[in-house]
Amino acid sequence: MRDTYHEELDALGERLVEMTRLARNAIARATTALLDADLTAAQEVISGDDELNRLDDEIEKSAFDLMARQQPVAQDLRMIITSLHMAGDLERMGDHAVHIAKIARRRHPDSAIPAELRSIVLEMGHQAELLVIKAGEVVGNRDVDTALELDADDDRMDRLRRKLLERILRPGWQHGVEATMDVTLAGRFYERFGDHAVHVADNLVYMVTGEKPKDYDPEV
Amino acid sequence: MRDTYHEELDALGERLVEMTRLARNAIARATTALLDADLTAAQEVISGDDELNRLDDEIEKSAFDLMARQQPVAQDLRMIITSLHMAGDLERMGDHAVHIAKIARRRHPDSAIPAELRSIVLEMGHQAELLVIKAGEVVGNRDVDTALELDADDDRMDRLRRKLLERILRPGWQHGVEATMDVTLAGRFYERFGDHAVHVADNLVYMVTGEKPKDYDPEV
Numbered sequence: 001m002r003d004t005y006h007e008e009l010d011a012l013g014e015r016l017v018e019m020t021r022l023a024r025n026a027i028a029r030a031t032t033a034l035l036d037a038d039l040t041a042a043q044e045v046i047s048g049d050d051e052l053n054r055l056d057d058e059i060e061k062s063a064f065d066l067m068a069r070q071q072p073v074a075q076d077l078r079m080i081i082t083s084l085h086m087a088g089d090l091e092r093m094g095d096h097a098v099h100i101a102k103i104a105r106r107r108h109p110d111s112a113i114p115a116e117l118r119s120i121v122l123e124m125g126h127q128a129e130l131l132v133i134k135a136g137e138v139v140g141n142r143d144v145d146t147a148l149e150l151d152a153d154d155d156r157m158d159r160l161r162r163k164l165l166e167r168i169l170r171p172g173w174q175h176g177v178e179a180t181m182d183v184t185l186a187g188r189f190y191e192r193f194g195d196h197a198v199h200v201a202d203n204l205v206y207m208v209t210g211e212k213p214k215d216y217d218p219e220v
Numbered sequence: 221m222r223d224t225y226h227e228e229l230d231a232l233g234e235r236l237v238e239m240t241r242l243a244r245n246a247i248a249r250a251t252t253a254l255l256d257a258d259l260t261a262a263q264e265v266i267s268g269d270d271e272l273n274r275l276d277d278e279i280e281k282s283a284f285d286l287m288a289r290q291q292p293v294a295q296d297l298r299m300i301i302t303s304l305h306m307a308g309d310l311e312r313m314g315d316h317a318v319h320i321a322k323i324a325r326r327r328h329p330d331s332a333i334p335a336e337l338r339s340i341v342l343e344m345g346h347q348a349e350l351l352v353i354k355a356g357e358v359v360g361n362r363d364v365d366t367a368l369e370l371d372a373d374d375d376r377m378d379r380l381r382r383k384l385l386e387r388i389l390r391p392g393w394q395h396g397v398e399a400t401m402d403v404t405l406a407g408r409f410y411e412r413f414g415d416h417a418v419h420v421a422d423n424l425v426y427m428v429t430g431e432k433p434k435d436y437d438p439e440v
Contacts, residue, residue, distance in 0.1 A: 064297065067287060067301075068294065070294045073288045074288065077284065078284070081280075081304070112336055140267075169397055169398060177393055180397050180400045181404045184400070184401045184405060188408070
């Protein structure tokens with residue numbers, strides 16, 4: 001049997017996995033809200049973000065308690081510190097889903113995404129889901145090998161974003177200023193969502209190995 | 221005389237103040253780069269960001285060491301944890317300055333900011349500087365009263381951003397898609413820079429009082 005201390009450490013990991021599940025749900029619904037001008041989905045994402053914030057707070061409190069009471073060292077301490085970072089990243093992923101949902105809400109009953117861009121945005125939504133699902137597996141299984149794949153998965157997201165911006169910059173673009181702004185920002189929010197998923201994976205690698213996977217730039 | 225332990229705690233605070241100084245310099249130069257299409261300034265901001273990243277790493281290592289060796293509790297532990305958060309926010313402020321500098325670099329030798337928007341962007345740059353200067357004072361003096369002012373200072377930044385976007389959305393806007401994208405993103409980067417300065421101040425309040433100043437949404 002595990003003692004209370006180790007149970008509490010395990011509980012940190014479980015909360016993080018739960019956060020990945022919520023962040024996945026948030027980005028999936030936000031994509032629906034955006035593409036289908038689905039106001040109900042948008043509201044769900046916006047109000048559902050409280051739960052991610054609550055888990056982030058819980059992890060912070062629990063980490064603080066563990067450090068104050070148990071005075072962990074070495075790998076346990078590293079695990080607690082990296083859990084704080086991962087919770088912060090997952091909380092921000094929820095925020096990015098909220099930003100996307102708010103674009104959808106603002107443009108409702110219209111869709112913020114012109115028809116010719118739907119397929120790219122849909123792909124970005126899928127890629128965001130794939131990244132956060134993988135991040136959840138990585139955290140749940142302390143899976144360093146899968147963690148190292150996320151960087152390449154995120155490259156695909158970056159390519160999709162560039163494709164999106166190229167489409168806007170083509171001479172034929174005739175959707176006006178508001179659509180340009182919305183698509184520009186939505187593209188950025190998906191990209192940032194992906195970046196944070198990579199950070200989660202990078203932190204898992206650091207947690208397990210004590211080495212950062214690379215000297216990453218948090219936002220290129 | 222202070223013992224080594226307390227000297228190391230003090231050194232965390234000094235590094236944070238140094239980060240505010242670097243972040244201030246970065247956003248000031250980034251604004252120059254953006255408004256004057258000043259490529260030298262842009263390059264300085266981009267290469268200068270290493271120093272902010274290095275300080276963030278140093279603070280993380282030092283916090284980890286302090287926790288492992290000294291096993292601090294209560295207020296000291298809270299100070300160390302909040303220092304990690306503040307360093308993370310300041311590092312991100314540097315990233316936002318870099319994003320602005322990269323917009324300037326991409327559009328060089330043109331300016332990314334149409335003449336009629338210069339004054340608003342200049343004001344946003346000044347407001348960003350004011351916010352990070354105040355954040356530095358707040359951290360250096362553990363000044364809770366000033367910390368509580370930053371939220372209102374940041375409201376001014378948010379109003380400037382809205383003003384910027386309203387200008388773009390006016391019927392007379394004729395600067396094309398690329399300018400629309402650049403101004404949209406630059407506006408967001410200034411806004412985010414301000415948000416992170418508020419987080420630094422909020423964390424200082426939490427560090428000193430043990431209470432979060434409000435249940436803040438990290439990115440509204």
